[in-house]
Amino acid sequence: MVTSRRLSFGNLHETVNARFTCKTVLLGHINTRYANMNDEKTRRIPLSSYREYPAEEMIRRSRSFFQEMSGRRSVRSFSDRLVDREIIENCLLTAGSAPSGANQQPWKFVVVSDQDIKRRIRRAAEEEEQRFYSGGASEEWLSALKPLDTGPQKPFLETAPYLIAVFRENYGIDNAGRKIKHYYVRDSVGIAIGMLIAAIHHAGLVSLTHTPSPMGFLNRLLDRPTNETPTMIIVVGFPADGSTVPSIEKKRLEDIAMFR
Numbered sequence: 001m002v003t004s005r006r007l008s009f010g011n012l013h014e015t016v017n018a019r020f021t022c023k024t025v026l027l028g029h030i031n032t033r034y035a036n037m038n039d040e041k042t043r044r045i046p047l048s049s050y051r052e053y054p055a056e057e058m059i060r061r062s063r064s065f066f067q068e069m070s071g072r073r074s075v076r077s078f079s080d081r082l083v084d085r086e087i088i089e090n091c092l093l094t095a096g097s098a099p100s101g102a103n104q105q106p107w108k109f110v111v112v113s114d115q116d117i118k119r120r121i122r123r124a125a126e127e128e129e130q131r132f133y134s135g136g137a138s139e140e141w142l143s144a145l146k147p148l149d150t151g152p153q154k155p156f157l158e159t160a161p162y163l164i165a166v167f168r169e170n171y172g173i174d175n176a177g178r179k180i181k182h183y184y185v186r187d188s189v190g191i192a193i194g195m196l197i198a199a200i201h202h203a204g205l206v207s208l209t210h211t212p213s214p215m216g217f218l219n220r221l222l223d224r225p226t227n228e229t230p231t232m233i234i235v236v237g238f239p240a241d242g243s244t245v246p247s248i249e250k251k252r253l254e255d256i257a258m259f260r
């Protein structure tokens, strides 16, 4: 039965059109717009975005997507050439379309193009990296990184037109200031970042997943609250002229997948 009711929780009032069951009434706290959508049974709509292709075309499409994605490389030298902001916005919309635990979408993307903020991020990241490369990291870790030819200098943080700092929301906060539990936060943010990287590549740009550690300085520099933890910086732009990448290989299908 569809009913319209006025619910009142402390100072939060909301008129909802919902299908109430006993269970949802008992559980019926209103958290965020997203949790709210999930508290009551959400309205269902036809899966109109799905399109089935003929079998041969599916094989062609899957092969060609693999070919496109296997051309993606992490790039460490960026051109300062500007990138149209609309491309970044579309890539972020793709990332934001990722599946997430209870549809809580526990991610925040801070897009930095301001030269002064980039400079400050570079300075703070290089301080951490200096510590990492000169004693902070284990010999084992440094030797795993050796083939990638990384080091404490991060000029790309200033050169690239966009830095996207990705934060995970460990918990949400409702209008009354109460904590809302989030589920599968790291997993969800990892999926969104993967989709973001794919979208950037598909658009014709290059990226680098950069992980200064620790990176708490990003909360301070980017003015983010304590329920958000920085996960990664995605550096985005065009490759510098004459860019090179390490000659490394991906594992073979037999080495990464088992069919039973």
Ligand code: IYR
Pocket (backbone or CB within 6 Å): 129, 132, 145, 148, 150, 151, 152, 210, 211, 212, 213
């Ligand atoms: N954060 C350091 C080290 C580093 C770590 C991993 I794991 C990499 O795949 C690459 C680099 C840096 O950015 O140099």
